[in-house]
Amino acid sequence: MTASALVLLYCALVLFSGLFEAFGRDGIVTTPPRGWNSYDSFSWIVDEEAFLDNANFVSSRLLDFGYEYVVIDFLWYRKNVKGSSLDSYGYDNLDDWGRLVPDPDRWPSSRNGTGFKQIAQKVHDMGLKFGIHVMRGISLEAVNGNKPILDVTTGLPYVEGGRKWQAGDIGMRDMPCAWMQNGFMSVNTDLGAGLAFLRSLYEQYAEWDVDFVKLDCVFGDDLDKDEIIVVSQILEELDRPVLLSLSPGTSVTPYMADPISDYVDMYRITADDWDTWNDVVAHFDVARDFAAAKKIGANGLHGKSWPDLDMLPLGWLTDPGVQQGPHRKCNLNLDEQKTQLTLWSMAKSPLMFGGDLRNIDDTTLNLITNPTLLEINSYSENNMEFPLVFTGNLHRKIDHVSTWSPLWSRKHIDAHEKLVLELTGCFNEKSKGWSIPTDDQDFNQICWNYTSKNIRIGSSCLHKRIPLLTSDEEVIYKQKYEGKFQLLATRSMDACLEPSARRKLTASERLSAFFSTCKWNAIQMWSLNDDGALINSYSGLCATMASPRDTVNSGGARAWVATGRRGEVYLSFFNLNPVNTSISATIGDLAKLLDRKFFASSSCRCYEVWTGNELGVVQGTLSMMVASHGAALFVLNCNI
Numbered sequence: 001m002t003a004s005a006l007v008l009l010y011c012a013l014v015l016f017s018g019l020f021e022a023f024g025r026d027g028i029v030t031t032p033p034r035g036w037n038s039y040d041s042f043s044w045i046v047d048e049e050a051f052l053d054n055a056n057f058v059s060s061r062l063l064d065f066g067y068e069y070v071v072i073d074f075l076w077y078r079k080n081v082k083g084s085s086l087d088s089y090g091y092d093n094l095d096d097w098g099r100l101v102p103d104p105d106r107w108p109s110s111r112n113g114t115g116f117k118q119i120a121q122k123v124h125d126m127g128l129k130f131g132i133h134v135m136r137g138i139s140l141e142a143v144n145g146n147k148p149i150l151d152v153t154t155g156l157p158y159v160e161g162g163r164k165w166q167a168g169d170i171g172m173r174d175m176p177c178a179w180m181q182n183g184f185m186s187v188n189t190d191l192g193a194g195l196a197f198l199r200s201l202y203e204q205y206a207e208w209d210v211d212f213v214k215l216d217c218v219f220g221d222d223l224d225k226d227e228i229i230v231v232s233q234i235l236e237e238l239d240r241p242v243l244l245s246l247s248p249g250t251s252v253t254p255y256m257a258d259p260i261s262d263y264v265d266m267y268r269i270t271a272d273d274w275d276t277w278n279d280v281v282a283h284f285d286v287a288r289d290f291a292a293a294k295k296i297g298a299n300g301l302h303g304k305s306w307p308d309l310d311m312l313p314l315g316w317l318t319d320p321g322v323q324q325g326p327h328r329k330c331n332l333n334l335d336e337q338k339t340q341l342t343l344w345s346m347a348k349s350p351l352m353f354g355g356d357l358r359n360i361d362d363t364t365l366n367l368i369t370n371p372t373l374l375e376i377n378s379y380s381e382n383n384m385e386f387p388l389v390f391t392g393n394l395h396r397k398i399d400h401v402s403t404w405s406p407l408w409s410r411k412h413i414d415a416h417e418k419l420v421l422e423l424t425g426c427f428n429e430k431s432k433g434w435s436i437p438t439d440d441q442d443f444n445q446i447c448w449n450y451t452s453k454n455i456r457i458g459s460s461c462l463h464k465r466i467p468l469l470t471s472d473e474e475v476i477y478k479q480k481y482e483g484k485f486q487l488l489a490t491r492s493m494d495a496c497l498e499p500s501a502r503r504k505l506t507a508s509e510r511l512s513a514f515f516s517t518c519k520w521n522a523i524q525m526w527s528l529n530d531d532g533a534l535i536n537s538y539s540g541l542c543a544t545m546a547s548p549r550d551t552v553n554s555g556g557a558r559a560w561v562a563t564g565r566r567g568e569v570y571l572s573f574f575n576l577n578p579v580n581t582s583i584s585a586t587i588g589d590l591a592k593l594l595d596r597k598f599f600a601s602s603s604c605r606c607y608e609v610w611t612g613n614e615l616g617v618v619q620g621t622l623s624m625m626v627a628s629h630g631a632a633l634f635v636l637n638c639n640i
Helices: 003-021 048-065 108-112 117-125 140-144 192-207 225-237 277-292 334-346 362-368 371-379 472-480 587-593
Strands: 034-037 069-072 129-135 171-176 184-187 212-216 243-247 266-268 298-300 303-308 351-353 381-385 420-424 445-452 455-464 495-499 513-517 526-528 534-536 542-546 557-563 569-575 581-586 603-608 613-619 621-626 631-637
Touching (some): 034 048, 034 129, 048 069, 048 117, 048 362, 069 212, 108 117, 117 129, 129 192, 129 243, 140 171, 140 184, 212 225, 277 334, 277 381, 334 362, 334 371, 334 557, 334 569, 334 631, 371 631, 420 513, 445 542, 569 581, 569 621, 613 621, 621 631
Parallel strands (some): 034 069, 069 129, 129 212, 212 243, 266 303
Antiparallel strands (some): 171 184, 298 303, 420 542, 495 513, 526 534, 534 542, 557 569, 569 631, 603 613, 603 631
16 A cells, blocks of 8 residues: 555544544543634624525535534624624614524524524534624623623522612723724623623523634733633533633734633634735744644643634635625635645644535535644644745755744834834833833823844834813723823824724734724723833733834745654645745754654655655655745654
């Protein structure tokens, strides 16, 4: 039997046997979850018929490959009528307790008041698991309507301290979802009524037989650690296991994930990924950083947690932010799609397919069911970027070490170039350049003066806002935000600095900062650390200065390595260059990186997955010409 045939047979055996090994305690998978999500193909307008049609395809064609979750993405409660949109107000369906319920016109089976229970039953009858997308906290509509809060222990309005509590008591108007401010805001989890409301939400989802919750606008630049932990604790107390996924993940860093990864099953580490090459490239640095920080398969809510690179926008799609269903093909060419699938698998990201399965083509189907990729995604170990590759005849270490600084890619800034405000993780040394001028005794200015290698590369000052305190409301808010302040571009300007997350960002877009009408809102509150970091109170991110010419690095050669369950070594080359490029690595460098545990000698038997070529025994150096924006994936047996 040939080497390639042996590899395919082996992958098929471990794939199907692995379906029985993948489940941990309480029926929750302990490998990266797989499934289908409606967002990439339907935006928010998916309906019952289209959803069940896609679920049926997952059941009949993908379940045997480990794809088991089918997820309805956001705004399933919004009326799809003229005037409604991503951030419209007044079009949502709520019950008497301020909880969102499915739009009956889009979800006819919910008209009997049982929510998604009938759909969940149909999904379960298909052998699948059912998921929904939910937003942070409570809806603005519920708060404005001052809906009563349900006490699930009594079935009556929540009473504490001799009073009935209502939505207006728990909604934190100063902490709205930054990109959906007409939609949702945080709940005050310090209040018993706030906890009661969140409990009523998730017990309702359990009554609907939901298996998967995708919680949005609580992570990254919208970080609400308190709600993440409270929701996680509520889910643990339910009598049915519910997997918890976080989204969207703009500007996420390993440092930001430290306090929450134990409480979730998977969490997005990028903004929305769409079918553009820059979006694909934007994932390389962040995937590297989370692998280097040992976050892949770290402790989680139900055994392990998984950094999530977002859904796979392949096949038949819609466009981001539109009110239209699937209508176009994926914009990535085949090589770019292979690059995306290879990176997602090597980084062990959850695989959630986003295209409309009713129109999937054989090429896309073969990509997402490739047995080697799925084996790597589920069962490989020691997954990391491999920093020792060379192109052409030049042997060098690629300049992509684990520095956890994805937002600062240029090595210098022109001294005459205008700088712009951006947000980055506070671990980044280049965020620690803020100080109060020595002649500013009243602390009215904060200036950025960053020096690199004794070269001053920029200077700019912001001005502290001094409110007039003419109202009781301002006095109350000043007490609430004691030690924090708002910032102006000029003393005479009545616009305050805040993050720019007014819409859902794509993976290749960086979170910047801009000035908006001043208001008492956590989004506009800042504090200055002793180490010179200027921290946004809402997002937990820090301000820095960068050149507007900074863009995603779209060039270069990258590589990843992982080890298999039977002693095999996986090595992938990625060509991010716009031209075909020869990429090489030495067996000796691989052996050093993996402590020679998987190497009996300096020779390896090699098979390349995408071409199907058996390369025989490779000694010394492994090389391949890789197509522009393409990938090569090798399976190495080095114990020969």
